[in-house]
Amino acid sequence: MKTIHKLFAAFFIGIGLTACVKYKNDINLEDAQAKQAALTSKVRQQLGDAPNGWLLMVPNLDPTIRTAIPIVLKFDVAKGVVNSTSPFPASLSSVPSLFELSSATGAPLLSFATGSIFSGWYEAGGITDYYFKILSVSADSISMQPYRKGNVYASEGGIPMVMYRLKTPATWFDKPYDLKAILTGKTAPLFNNANNPLKLTYKDGYQQPAWNMEFDGVAAGDMAFWQRYVPFTRYLGMIPIYLFSNGNYTVPGVYYCGNNALVSHLDNGFTPAPWFIDQPKKFISAIKTDYLLVRNLSTDSAKVELFALDKYGNEIISGTLEAK
Structure with missing residues (x-):
């Protein structure tokens, strides 16, 4: 029994001595x-x-x-x-x-x-x-x-x-276009024409599938709903319109006009889901981007020059949307 007591005493003395040691690897x-x-x-x-x-x-x-x-x-x-x-x-x-x-x-x-x-x-x-x-x-x-x-x-x-x-000023957003009027105005070529092909070129060699775009505006009452409840509009000011892709007039997708940008966004939690989620997701998957910036607009507003950037800030997509 005395031997056990001595062992315990030696053990605790060892702990005490160890605790007093200052290791070089301690965090300062x-x-x-x-x-x-x-x-x-x-x-x-x-x-x-x-x-x-x-x-x-x-x-x-x-x-x-x-x-x-x-x-x-x-x-x-x-x-x-x-x-x-x-x-x-x-x-x-x-x-x-x-x-x-x-x-x-x-x-x-x-x-x-x-x-x-x-x-x-x-x-x-x-x-x-x-x-x-x-x-x-x-x-x-x-x-x-x-x-x-x-x-x-x-x-x-x-x-x-x-x-x-930035070594030089970025000017992409300095010349704002009224994209809602350009796409859904009653006299706009891109609104009145049924043949508006989107043609994009990709620097990485991706081949965009053929895609035709037709547009319609959102009614005033519906716009009030977006402004009150949909975060993409409520908090960021994005303007919703309807996009009809490739002649599908039954199920539109929600599309957004921004500051010199056309943007697809998945509004999760809103219905009908095909409008808010499925169609935008399908469009994003096809063109491999969720936005297109406007570079230039023809004088008759029938042709929009577009581009997008990669994560390094380099232009990776360019193309046009044009009323034929």
Whole structure:
């Protein structure tokens, strides 16, 4: 029995001695916090040091889509506000959005306020968060990742994306077109013509299937519904119209006119599902992009020149929509 007592005593003395040892590999919290603060300061300086702004390319949640939606951001780090231009009309507001840069999560976290285009896009289901972890910083780019995957039960981390420092001003959204009138106006060629082929060319060699597009407007009462209940319109200002593809007049798809952009979006949770989800999904799958930016418009509004960008900000799709 005495032997057992001696063993226990030796065991606990060993624990005490071990606890008093300072290992070289112990985490130095002060050093870690200093590194976090230095990286956060570097990110803040980078954000503010871009006279032409930053180009954020936001990939679609569907990995088969070849394009990413461009958003131009200009940060005023002194005031903590950011101005944006994008395919979403809500980004044209003269009132800048608030942003915050912190390191509370152990890495720099770039947060956009409620009411920004990011929070609106999150509500519409287009992105999974409006809080972004900064992954890496270089002289001309900042890599970041949505903090959440969009579901409270899912693991952390959405699809990574990159902001690129613009060397020259981006002018894609500077000359707004009234796309609703161009596509659904009673005298518009693209409204009155039944033969409006969409012809796109892809730099990666993809062959777009033949696709004919016809359009119709949304009634005023229905528009009020969109403005009140559908997040893509309510929060981002997107204007819904109806798209009839390839002579299918029975089941239209909801299509959106934005700021110099034609956009397909899946409005999950709304019915009839073929209008809000199935037809838009079919169109996106066929042309491998959820948006097309307007490059130019013919004087008679019968021909629209279109393009789209990949996740690096390079043009990957170009083509036309024309009333024949």
